[in-house]
Amino acid sequence: MSGEGGIQPEPTRQRLPDTRPSTTHKVKIHDKAMGTVTVYITAGMYADGKPGEVFVGIGKSGTTLNAMISSFAIMVSMSLQYGVPLEAIIRRFAATRFEPMGATSNPEIPLCVSIVDYLVRWLAQTFGHTDVLQELEVRGTPNGE
Structure with missing residues (x-):
């Protein structure tokens, strides 16, 4: 889809203020x-109250897994700041499978199939998008495909 005269509009990044609320x-x-x-x-x-950045770290710093998860979180943050709806991120990455996976210490999300799966489920729960997860479970379509 083109802007006026066939020119694509430049995407605009909505940066967060220097001081902002957060939850860990x-x-x-x-x-x-x-x-x-x-x-x-x-x-x-x-x-x-909408999320604009996400940081994820694991206890085993310096590992490839920690670097990959941290990089994924940066991409999620940039996506949110450029206007990608959180719902789209949840739909695409829920049920993404890789280790570590298994039972969690969070009774509201008792199982996950990867850190990415846990992250998007937690974001859905924290920011009011549990309906998206329920819809994906009903349709049986992990990753929104």
Whole structure:
């Protein structure tokens, strides 16, 4: 879809203010092969309460997994700041499978099939999009496909 005269409009990045509210969440994922992995999630919010940035780290710093998860969180943050709806991120990445996976220490999200799966489920729960998860479960379409 083109703008006026066939020119594409430049995407606009909505940066967060220098001081903003945030929430931090800690969860343990009990994976049969990897053991217990501690995950820390921090979501920074705009003044209206919508998320605009996400940081994810795992207890095993310096690992490839930690670097990949951190990079994924940066991409989620940039996507949100450029206007990608949180619902679209949830739809695409819920049920993404890779280790670690298994039971969690969060009774509201008792199982996950990856850190990415847990992250988007937690974002859905925290920011009022549980309906998207329910819709995906009813349709049986992981990853929104």
